[in-house]
Amino acid sequence: MSFPRGSQTQKIRHPIGTRKGPLEVPPPTEKDWPKEDEEDHVLVDPNEELDSLPQPYRMINKLVNLLFDQSWEIIEERNALREAESSQIQPTVFPPLGEIQLDKMPNCMAVSQDYVFIGGAKGFTIYNLYNAKQIYAWEKLKVDVTSIWATDLGNEILIAPVDEMGIIRLFYFYKEGLYLVKAINEVDDTSKQTTCIKMEVSQGGDFAAFLLQGVGDIWLDVYKLPKETWLKKIENPQLTSNPKKKVRQLQLNTLGLISADQLEMDTNACFKGDIKLSLPVYIMKIKPPKPVTGTPFKSPLEVFAKIKDCYGLGSGQNHFIKDSQWEQQAEIFQASYKKYLDGEWEEEPLSTATFYFLLPSCLFAMPTEVKGPTGMTCVLGIHWTRSHNFFLYSLNRTLKDKADPEGVWPCAAPIAVSQLSCSSSYLVLACEDGVLTLWDLAKGQNMYPEGPVKSQTKCVVLCTDASLHLLEASGTQGPTISVLVERPVKHLDKTICAVAPVPALPGMVLIFSKNGSVCLMDVAKREIICAFAPPGAFPLEFPWKPMFAVSPDHPCFLLRGDYSHETESTDNAGIQYSVFYFNFEACPLLESISKNCTIPQRDLDNMAFPQALSLEKRCERFLQKSYRKLEKNPEKEQEHWARLQRCSLLLQRESFKK
Numbered sequence: 113m114s115f116p117r118g119s120q121t122q123k124i125r126h127p128i129g130t131r132k133g134p135l136e137v138p139p140p141t142e143k144d145w146p147k148e149d150e151e152d153h154v155l156v157d158p159n160e161e162l163d164s165l166p167q168p169y170r171m172i173n174k175l176v177n178l179l180f181d182q183s184w185e186i187i188e189e190r191n192a193l194r195e196a197e198s199s200q201i202q203p204t205v206f207p208p209l210g211e212i213q214l215d216k217m218p219n220c221m222a223v224s225q226d227y228v229f230i231g232g233a234k235g236f237t238i239y240n241l242y243n244a245k246q247i248y249a250w251e252k253l254k255v256d257v258t259s260i261w262a263t264d265l266g267n268e269i270l271i272a273p274v275d276e277m278g279i280i281r282l283f284y285f286y287k288e289g290l291y292l293v294k295a296i297n298e299v300d301d302t303s304k305q306t307t308c309i310k311m312e313v314s315q316g317g318d319f320a321a322f323l324l325q326g327v328g329d330i331w332l333d334v335y336k337l338p339k340e341t342w343l344k345k346i347e348n349p350q351l352t353s354n355p356k357k358k359v360r361q362l363q364l365n366t367l368g369l370i371s372a373d374q375l376e377m378d379t380n381a382c383f384k385g386d387i388k389l390s391l392p393v394y395i396m397k398i399k400p401p402k403p404v405t406g407t408p409f410k411s412p413l414e415v416f417a418k419i420k421d422c423y424g425l426g427s428g429q430n431h432f433i434k435d436s437q438w439e440q441q442a443e444i445f446q447a448s449y450k451k452y453l454d455g456e457w458e459e460e461p462l463s464t465a466t467f468y469f470l471l472p473s474c475l476f477a478m479p480t481e482v483k484g485p486t487g488m489t490c491v492l493g494i495h496w497t498r499s500h501n502f503f504l505y506s507l508n509r510t511l512k513d514k515a516d517p518e519g520v521w522p523c524a525a526p527i528a529v530s531q532l533s534c535s536s537s538y539l540v541l542a543c544e545d546g547v548l549t550l551w552d553l554a555k556g557q558n559m560y561p562e563g564p565v566k567s568q569t570k571c572v573v574l575c576t577d578a579s580l581h582l583l584e585a586s587g588t589q590g591p592t593i594s595v596l597v598e599r600p601v602k603h604l605d606k607t608i609c610a611v612a613p614v615p616a617l618p619g620m621v622l623i624f625s626k627n628g629s630v631c632l633m634d635v636a637k638r639e640i641i642c643a644f645a646p647p648g649a650f651p652l653e654f655p656w657k658p659m660f661a662v663s664p665d666h667p668c669f670l671l672r673g674d675y676s677h678e679t680e681s682t683d684n685a686g687i688q689y690s691v692f693y694f695n696f697e698a699c700p701l702l703e704s705i706s707k708n709c710t711i712p713q714r715d716l717d718n719m720a721f722p723q724a725l726s727l728e729k730r731c732e733r734f735l736q737k738s739y740r741k742l743e744k745n746p747e748k749e750q751e752h753w754a755r756l757q758r759c760s761l762l763l764q765r766e767s768f769k770k
Contacts, residue, residue, distance in 0.1 A: 189602070193603070203631060203640045203641065203642050203643045204642045204643070204699075204701060205642070205643045205644065205645050206642055206643070206644055206645075206694070206698070206699045207644075207645065207646075207647065208644070208646060208647075208671075208692035208693055208694050209668075209693050209694060209695045209698050210242075210243075210244050210692070210693035211244065211690050211691070211692055211693065212228070212230070212239055212244045212690060212691040212692075212693070213688055213689070213690050214230070214232070214688075214689040214690065214691065215688070215689070216232050216233045216689065217232065217689050218230045218231065218232045218659070218672055218689060218691060219231050219232055219256060219257060219258050219259075220257065220258060220259045220260045220659070221260065221659065221661050221670060221672070221691065222260050222261055222262035222271075222661055223241065223262065223661045223662070223663045223664070223670060224262035224263065224264045224269045224664075224665075225241075225264055225269060225665060226240065226241045226242065226666075227239065227240065227241060227247070227262075227269065227285070228240075228241050228661075228670060228691070229260055229262050229271055229273075230260075230691065231256075231257030231258070231259065231260040231273050232256060232257060233251070233256050234251040234252070234253050234254070234255075234256065234257075235249065235250045235251035235252055235253050235257060235273075236249075236250055236251075236257050236260055236271075236273050237249040237250070237251075238250075238285070238290075241663070241666070241668070241693070244693065247288060247382065248288075248290060248382035248383065250283075250290060250383060253275055255275045255276040255277055256275065256276050257273045257274065257275050257276075258274055258275065258276055259273070259274045260272065260273040260274070261273075261311055261313070263313040263317060264664070264665070265316070265317035265339060266316075266317075267286065267287075268284060268285060268286040268317075268339070268342075268343070269284075269285040269286075270282065270283070270284060270285075270313055270317055270320075270337075271283040271284075271285055271290075272311055272313075274308050277305060277307075278297070278305065278306065278307025278308055278325075279295055279296075279297055279298045279305075279308070280295070280296045280297060280308035280311060280322060281293075281294070281295045281296070281298075282294050282295075282296065282320075282392070284342055284346075284389060286342075286343070286346055287346075288382060289346065289382060289383075289384050290382050290383045290384065291342075291346070291383075291384050291387055291389055292383075292385065293342075293389050293391070293392070294391050294392065296308065296322055296333070296335075297322070297324055304326075306324045306325060306326045307324065307325045307326075308322055308323065308324055308325075309323045309324070309325055309330075309464065310322075310323040310464075310465075310466075310467075311323070312467055312468065312469060313337075313469075314469035314488075314489035315469065315471070315488060315489060315536060316488055316489065317337055317339050318336065318337060318339070318488075318489055319334065319335065319336055319337065319395075319469060319489055319492075319507055320334075320335045320337055320392065321333065321334045321335070321467055321469075321492060322335075323464070323465055323467070325462065328462070329399075329462075330399075330400065330462045330463060330464065330465075331397055331398060331399045331400075332397070332398040332399075332465055332467060332494065333394070333397055334394075334395045334396050334397075334398065334492060334505075334507070335392035335393060335394055335395060336392065336393040336395055336507075337392050337393075338390045338392070338393065341389070341390045342389045342390065345387060345389060345390070346384075346387065346389075394511055395507065395509060395510065395511060396505070396509060396511065396513070396515040397515060398465075398494065398505065398515050400463045400465070400496045400499075401496065401499060401501070401503075463496045463497045463498060463499070464496070464497050465494050465495070465496050465497075466494070466495055466529070466530055467492060467493065467494035467495075468492070468493045468494075468530075468532045468536075468539070469489045469491070469492055469493075469507075469536075470489065470490070470491040470492070470493050470504075470532075470536060470539075470553060471488055471489060471490070471491075471536050471553065472488070472490050472491075473553050473554075475551065475553060489507065490506065490507055490508065491504050491505065491506060491507065492504070492505045492506075492507055493505075493539070495527045495530060495541070497526070498526050499526060499527060500522055500523050500524070500525065500526055500527065501520050501521065501522050501523070501527075502520070502521040502522075502523070502527065502530075502541060503517040503519070503520055504517055504518055504519035504520070504521070505517055505518065506518045521541075523541060523543050523547075523549065524543065524545065524547065525543035525544045525545040525547065526543060526544045527541055527542070527543055527544075528542050528543060528544045529542045530542065534613075534615055534664060535554075536553060536554075537552070537553055537554035538550060538551065538552060538553060538554070538569050538571075539551040539553055540571055542573075548571070548573070548583065550569060550571065550583075550585055550591075552567040552569070567585075567586075567587060568584075568585065568586035568587065569584075569585055570582060570583065570584050570585075570619070570635065570636075571583040571584075571585075572596070572611060572613070572621055572635055574608060574611050575599075577599045578599055578600060578607045578608050579595065579597060579598060579599040580595070580596040580597035580608060580611065580623070581593055581594065581595055581596060582594045582595075582596050582635050582638070594638070596633065596635060596638055597623070604626070605625070605626055605627040606625050606626070606627060606629075607625065607626045607655075608623055608624070608625055608626075609624055609625065609626050609655065609656065609657065609658065610623075610624040610658055610660075611623055611624070612624075612660065612662050612669075613662075614632070614662060614667070614669075614696070615662070615663075615664050615665075616663070616666065616667035616668075616696065617632075617667065617696060617702070619634060619635055619636045620632055620633065620634050620635065620641070621633055621635060622660075622662065622669065624656075624658045624660070625656075626655040626656050627656065628645075628656045629643060629645070630643060630644045630645065630658075630671065631643045631644075632644070632696075632702075641701060641702070642699060642701050642702070644671070644694050646671065646673045646690070646692045647673075656674065657674075658671065658672070658674075659671075659672040659674075660672070667695065667696040667697050667702075668693060668694060668695045668696065669694055670691055670692065670693055670694070671691070671692050671694065672689075672690075672691050672692075673689065673690040673691070673692055
């Protein structure tokens with residue numbers, strides 16, 4: 113074998129930045145490594161010096177640099193956020209006007225008239241809304257109260273607390289006297305105990321509905337409340353009180369064993385346990401709609417021959433599908449989604465219901481033979497989870513009547529959430545496909561209106577991504593949607609967790625964020641007016657779950673002062689809990705509610721925000737509009753007056769017959 117000339121003696125030329133001399137494999141031990149000769153090493157890239165470090169120092173150095181770079185990015189982001197916040201006008205933060213101090217953690221609260229009802233350990237307490245003075249404490253339970261509702265009935269208040277066992281009780285509060293009406297779902301056998309999930313009372317207090325859940329079943333119980341009978345028994349306590357007890361007290365007072373002050377305190381006790389009020393009247397029981405099944409009918413003619421009535425026909429209720437067609441559809445579904453159906457299925461949760469008591473309107477297609485009750489409320493509207501339909505039930509029925517819906521409003525997708533305005537004028541149905549349907553329940557006095565539809569409303573929508581939107585709808589025009597609060601991407605602590613309208617401030621809402629901030633937003637101007645915060649001695653835990661109550665009658669709201677788990681001791685000794693009282697009128701920016709209302713007067717007249725108007729005011733404005741229309745047309749005016757005269761004569765004749 114021959115080699116090229118000079119191949120054995122030719123020197124290897126080293127590139128710049130490498131070591132001179134022959135290549136050597138370093139020994140396995142670090143102490144035997146040769147010392148670097150700085151004179152023979154030429155450095156071009158400074159980063160190559162890091163690569164020359166031995167392991168594991170090279171990896172540690174890279175991790176430290178990575179950690180430094182990430183920390184620097186966070187620092188730059190926070191500085192940019194501080195600069196952006198400093199450039200913005202920060203809202204004025206107002207402290208609470210009052211404070212209710214508690215020894216134990218409050219679980220729930222409600223506001224009605226001039227009273228605050230706070231549920232907690234072993235019962236609930238009643239406080240004055242303005243001076244935070246405790247009026248009475250009803251603590252006769254063995255478990256805690258988890259939720260509480262309070263409904264204004266005029267001069268009276270209906271209170272409904274729910275304890276940890278799921279038992280709901282009705283209390284009647286009148287002239288600072290508390291009366292127990294009934295425990296709705298209390299049973300002797302604990303294995304058959306049901307749980308109350310939700311309750312609603314109609315406007316005026318004529319009806320009440322309770323959503324109950326048992327073992328694998330859920331249903332809605334509807335009652336009629338005899339509030340007129342309650343008022344008569346309370347105003348005439350001598351008819352129901354125990355005469356033997358009063359005679360015994362008078363005898364003891366004569367003997368000097370009971371003082372006059374003690375006798376007066378006993379007769380004026382806040383809790384009137386000796387007076388038994390009439391029980392609510394059970395009307396009907398409503399269960400979730402049954403799933404669609406096959407039918408043995410062979411032809412459509414046979415189907416229609418068996419139908420008793422046509423109510424709900426064509427609305428997704430009365431399905432008549434043959435068994436063979438149903439089995440064929442099931443086979444197609446199983447074949448199409450076999451790879452998804454082979455896995456384990458989780459047990460489907462029970463369906464829940466959302467329900468409202470609605471006022472009379474021609475939008476409700478009721479049978480002609482069904483007459484409304486003497487009260488204002490006549491219809492119960494309800495929708496169940498995973499259901500496409502909104503059902504309407506007449507309240508003019510007895511327990512013997514079959515609880516079938518008199519009307520059905522179908523939707524293209526399952527109804528996810530709904531909301532009824534405070535004055536029962538507007539109803540919003542939001543479906544799972546993102547479609548919102550707004551119903552004007554206050555209109556519709558005429559099925560064929562002469563002029564164009566003038567209904568208009570504004571609705572604040574909180575989406576699942578925590579973004580807040582304003583939806584404006586006017587007449588038959590297309591709605592407009594604007595963004596009030598963007599979806600938080602990086603700063604999740606600013607995520608909105610709750611939104612509450614303020615009935616005393618039309619067009620304004622309270623926004624509660626997870627970081628503990630509470631802001632008042634004007635949706636018309638799309639800006640934050642002010643903020644509210646409890647004293648700094650109440651650190652909050654993240655994410656924050658606020659417990660609050662907005663008064664429907666007064667310009668104020670209540671907020672619980674939460675403690676973080678770090679500040680609580682193991683035995684909760686020495687911790688003072690508080691409920692803070694915030695008044696909008698006490699804020700300089702909101703001293704005059706009428707001046708700060710940004711909703712135009714014409715919009716208020718057209719009930720753009722009907723929750724600001726009482727029922728009497730709505731009726732008055734409706735009559736005024738009717739009179740204005742009659743003034744423009746004298747012929748119709750004479751016709752209406754003649755009709756009124758005939759009706760008055762008929763009423764007089766009926767009264768004479770009685």
